[in-house]
Amino acid sequence: MIITTARKPNRALEEWAGEIARTHSIPFVPRANRSLESLLEEDQVVLVASRERLSCHTAGGELFYHPNMAAVRLHLLRQGVEDKFLNTCGLVAGDSFLDCTAGLCADSLVAKCRVGEGGRVLALEKSLPIFLVMAQGLKKNGPVRFRGPARGIELVHGDFRSLLPELPPASFDVVYFDPMFEAPVLQASSLLPLRPLAHEEPLTPADIALAARVARKKVVVKERSFFDFSRLGLTPAGKSNRKTAYGVLAKGEG
Numbered sequence: 001m002i003i004t005t006a007r008k009p010n011r012a013l014e015e016w017a018g019e020i021a022r023t024h025s026i027p028f029v030p031r032a033n034r035s036l037e038s039l040l041e042e043d044q045v046v047l048v049a050s051r052e053r054l055s056c057h058t059a060g061g062e063l064f065y066h067p068n069m070a071a072v073r074l075h076l077l078r079q080g081v082e083d084k085f086l087n088t089c090g091l092v093a094g095d096s097f098l099d100c101t102a103g104l105c106a107d108s109l110v111a112k113c114r115v116g117e118g119g120r121v122l123a124l125e126k127s128l129p130i131f132l133v134m135a136q137g138l139k140k141n142g143p144v145r146f147r148g149p150a151r152g153i154e155l156v157h158g159d160f161r162s163l164l165p166e167l168p169p170a171s172f173d174v175v176y177f178d179p180m181f182e183a184p185v186l187q188a189s190s191l192l193p194l195r196p197l198a199h200e201e202p203l204t205p206a207d208i209a210l211a212a213r214v215a216r217k218k219v220v221v222k223e224r225s226f227f228d229f230s231r232l233g234l235t236p237a238g239k240s241n242r243k244t245a246y247g248v249l250a251k252g253e254g
């Protein structure tokens with residue numbers, strides 16, 4: 001991975017890109033009017049700091065933060081359409097939610113809007129480029145109406161397999177996983193630029209055990225509708241649509 005700026009950068013942009021480079025030990029490559037194609041020949045993953053945002057380019061396209069998917073779901077919720085994710089998680093105002101697979105942070109944003117200022121959303125992301133793009137975006141980008149909840153999400157770079165054991169027992173109401181599907185939903189175009197950057201290891205029963213220790217009410221997993229949840233010791237919570245489904249491990253209350 002390398003980092004550069006947009007073409008014709010000003011001093012502030014170069015300083016910002018330089019700071020990200022130093023903090024995360026990513027080589028800084030001055031843009032010098034080079035095309036993205038030429039930069040992608042130098043490295044398969046190119047972070048670009050522009051006046052608008054931090055984005056990440058790969059052969060799969062440009063990854064940048066946008067709350068579009070969450071915005072559609074929140075709009076439908078206001079119209080009275082149920083959100084299967086929220087229903088399955090059973091989140092209410094004031095709850096704490098641990099998202100072990102942050103990705104584009106759409107589920108985290110929907111969760112944060114539900115739990116409100118008095119609730120907590122902690123999201124973990126193992127991929128450094130995805131983490132950097134989302135951390136910047138949550139802070140600075142997207143429509144103003146989502147800035148409050150977006151900034152309220154605590155996004156942490158790391159592997160849930162090493163971070164979960166560090167958390168106190170029963171410290172989150174709901175612990176959630178939405179791993180990359182082995183057989184991707186082809187229409188899920190919002191995930192296309194994410195895929196080349198994402199970690200893809202399948203969940204194991206040991207992961208569910210790590211989560212169960214931290215969960216007060218339940219562990220929830222999103223998977224393909226044909227997934228055998230019993231492999232992970234989970235109970236299917238019904239299909240959310242023809243393509244995806246949720247599995248649950250209930251922990252007493254909730």
Ligand SMILES: C[S@@+](CC[C@H](N)C(=O)[O-])C[C@H]1O[C@@H](n2cnc3c(N)ncnc32)[C@H](O)[C@@H]1O
Pocket residue numbers: 100101102103104105106107108124125126127130158159160161178179180181194197198199200201
């Ligand atoms: C399908 S995406 C999640 C999408 C997310 N639910 C959303 O609403 O945008 C899965 C994400 O989990 C991340 N991931 C995979 N394994 C991980 C791990 N062990 N620890 C933390 N993040 C992981 C991937 O890099 C990817 O960004």
